[in-house]
Amino acid sequence: MQSFKKTLTGEEPKPAAKPAEVKTEKKAEPRKEEKPVANKITVGHVHMSGCTGCLVSLADNYLGLVKILDDYADLVYGLTLADVRHIPEMDVALVEGSVCIQDHESVEDIKTTRKKAKVVVAVGGCASYGNITRFARGGQVNQPQHESFLPIGNLIDVDVVIPGCAPTPQLIRNVCVMAYLLLRGTEEQKALAGKYLKPLMALAKRGTTACFCDLMNDVINQGLCMGCGSCAAACPVRAITHEFGKPQGQRDLCIKCGACYGQCPRSFYNFEVMDEFEGILELIDGAMK
Ligand code: SF4
Numbered sequence: 001m002q003s004f005k006k007t008l009t010g011e012e013p014k015p016a017a018k019p020a021e022v023k024t025e026k027k028a029e030p031r032k033e034e035k036p037v038a039n040k041i042t043v044g045h046v047h048m049s050g051c052t053g054c055l056v057s058l059a060d061n062y063l064g065l066v067k068i069l070d071d072y073a074d075l076v077y078g079l080t081l082a083d084v085r086h087i088p089e090m091d092v093a094l095v096e097g098s099v100c101i102q103d104h105e106s107v108e109d110i111k112t113t114r115k116k117a118k119v120v121v122a123v124g125g126c127a128s129y130g131n132i133t134r135f136a137r138g139g140q141v142n143q144p145q146h147e148s149f150l151p152i153g154n155l156i157d158v159d160v161v162i163p164g165c166a167p168t169p170q171l172i173r174n175v176c177v178m179a180y181l182l183l184r185g186t187e188e189q190k191a192l193a194g195k196y197l198k199p200l201m202a203l204a205k206r207g208t209t210a211c212f213c214d215l216m217n218d219v220i221n222q223g224l225c226m227g228c229g230s231c232a233a234a235c236p237v238r239a240i241t242h243e244f245g246k247p248q249g250q251r252d253l254c255i256k257c258g259a260c261y262g263q264c265p266r267s268f269y270n271f272e273v274m275d276e277f278e279g280i281l282e283l284i285d286g287a288m289k
């Protein structure tokens with residue numbers, strides 16, 4: 001029978017090479033890890049009710065995120081990121097979104113997260129103080145029965161708050177690196193990481209109960225207010241107005257939700273870090289190289 005090649009070209013095909021004559025590329029040695037990875041911390045992303053903007057912000061670290069996952073953290077849970085169905089034990093849980101109290105599964109998930117994680121981090125405005133989900137009144141297309149949402153701090157103890165809607169990629173990255181150093185670093189690194197995280201831990205303690213008076217005492221009366229208006233924009237009951245570039249509160253309207261305090265970029269201003277700013281920057285730069 002005529003060969004397929006001869007049919008096409010009119011040329012006789014060359015005899016096939018014997019297996020011994022076939023040259024193969026020498027396989028490259030598997031790349032050895034330059035750093036031990038056994039000391040990585042385990043991290044999970046727990047997604048409650050929110051817009052996923054915080055996860056996008058985490059991803060916006062691009063190669064920085066790859067670096068964190070290569071050297072510092074194993075991702076052990078994440079609805080869209082890891083093929084794991086049940087919340088496992090982990091060192092750090094990054095929780096995004098608030099909790100719908102009509103959804104019993106979500107309520108159970110946040111309680112399980114608290115039991116399974118050594119450190120619970122509320123990432124972004126919704127997890128920290130409810131943010132836009134406070135305005136939900138039900139009727140959403142897919143889940144019309146979902147009417148009421150609470151920040152996670154109303155249901156469980158929270159260790160660290162990363163404020164913002166969404167928080168900056170750098171802030172999320174820094175907290176991940178600092179959590180690693182706090183859990184696995186040298187004594188000196190632990191001390192610096194503790195200083196970096198201290199105001200975010202303090203914010204976790206008071207985030208959902210702070211009122212306008214706290215903003216007045218800690219920010220405005222300290223001369224730290226820069227008149228950005230974030231507090232007024234965050235207030236769900238319009239208790240804050242701006243006069244002469246500074247916020248004014250109507251205390252009889254305030255429901256003590258903590259939104260203004262959590263959203264204010266100066267409420268977690270870190271005086272201790274100011275003294276050690278260069279050391280902390282070097283620590284983060286060194287970790288990301
Ligand atoms: S009600 Fe408004 S002023 Fe009061 S704590 Fe909440 S955001 Fe601040």
Ligand code: SF4
Pocket residue numbers: 215219220224225226227228229230231232246247263264265266267
């Ligand atoms: S959010 Fe903070 S810095 Fe901005 S106007 Fe309000 S108090 Fe001032």
